[in-house]
Amino acid sequence: MQSEFNFFQHWYPLSPIEDLDPQQPTAIALLGMQLVIWKPPSSDTYRIFADRCPHRLAPLSEGRIDEKTGNLMCSYHGWQFDEDGSCQHIPQLEDPKQLAKNQRRYCAQIFPSREVQDLLWVWADLDSPDLAESTPLPLSPYVDASKGFVWSSFVRDLEYDWQTLVENIVDPNHVAFAHHGVQGNRDKSRTAEIEVVSSTPNRIEARTQTGMNSTIAIDFPNHIEYTIFFGTEGKQVGLVTYCIPVAPGKSRLVAQFPRNFAKTLNRVIPRWWEHVQTRNLVLDGDMILLHQQERFLQERQQQESWKSAYTLLPRTDKLVVEFRKWFDRYCNGQLPWREVGIVSPPILPIAENRRTILDRDRQHTQHCSSCRNALKQVQRWQRVGGVYFIITISVTALMPDAARSRWGWILMGTALLGLGIAAGLKYWLEPKFFFVDYVHARKK
Structure with a gap:
């Protein structure tokens, strides 16, 4: 069909x-x-x-x-x-x-x-x-400096399909649990009740209330936007996402994060730091869950519909249900891979290696100019710290006894500081550009 x-x-x-x-x-x-x-x-x-x-x-x-x-x-x-x-x-x-x-x-x-x-x-x-x-582009009205907004951008390739990505983004109730300690708190979670306002072949709109009024809009096939209002001073923050279908079992997220307050932070906090400390962690929290969920659903759909494969809740899963119905109604529950000559296997395999699923370097760092340049600097300063340690120790050893007794402790102290900085960059910061194993059981 x-x-x-x-x-x-x-x-x-x-x-x-x-x-x-x-x-x-x-x-x-x-x-x-x-x-x-x-x-x-x-x-x-x-x-x-x-x-x-x-x-x-x-x-x-x-x-x-x-x-x-x-x-x-x-x-x-x-x-x-x-x-x-x-x-x-x-x-x-x-x-x-x-x-x-x-x-x-x-x-x-x-x-x-x-x-x-x-x-x-x-x-x-x-x-x-x-x-x-x-045809107009699916633009956000809030990525606009003339309206008082600032924003940052982020991109990452993902180890699951476009439909899984869309389904995940339109589900705010997973945040407190999948992103505990990063963007939410499982012990203080508040259930978001979803109301679908309208649904057409090109757009779905919904409202949710969790203490802050927010709207969710899906402009198919790629634009999903959250608009959140809070306080009485007109403070507003947005989550602008573009869900890109790449290949069977592969998608790409392009995201922008506009807000009309705390604007100085955009100039003070480096873009790469926000990526390694927050943005990548958020997607790490979802990645293995969704990679495996997608494969399990594929297995079940060999025999039954998603409607019976899932156990859905009427108040909180309304937008997930509405999206799945849209996908069935207008797309026959399939992406157009055959139109470009791709015949995907019935069930894609689950990757056994966590490093493959959570490979930040391949999925993000290689695509992001800020993280690429930051990684080069991190590696450069590692070498500087190591070389400084060697040179300082050598100079101290060759100094006359009188000079060594007077200056030796100071030089040794700075040498150890340089070595400590190099070690911190090597073993704490550099891995954040490559791989951080996200284990939910360890998130206290």
């Missing part, structure tokens, strides 16, 4: 712009399609191509940006493409006239793209650029 909902004819944010490297191509996946992001030196904006050279289908993301021409060069045979996807040079072609004559065959496939609200967006359908032009 043909799905009523077209996942491809929509705008998707791929990455915060600040996390992209303008000096080299970046590979990224969306809806089972491999894409490449790159920035022509003569342009202020990025381009998004299908990540395959038309010659022999080599990945353009393994290419380079040519210093002389500013074109994207395929590293396999040196074909070059300009910012519009037109092939500008084929080293193996003896007659340049053949290039102009066969340009349609030689060009790269370019996707419509935009840069709005500090995010790079792509239209996922190559064949409908006119529709892309007339």
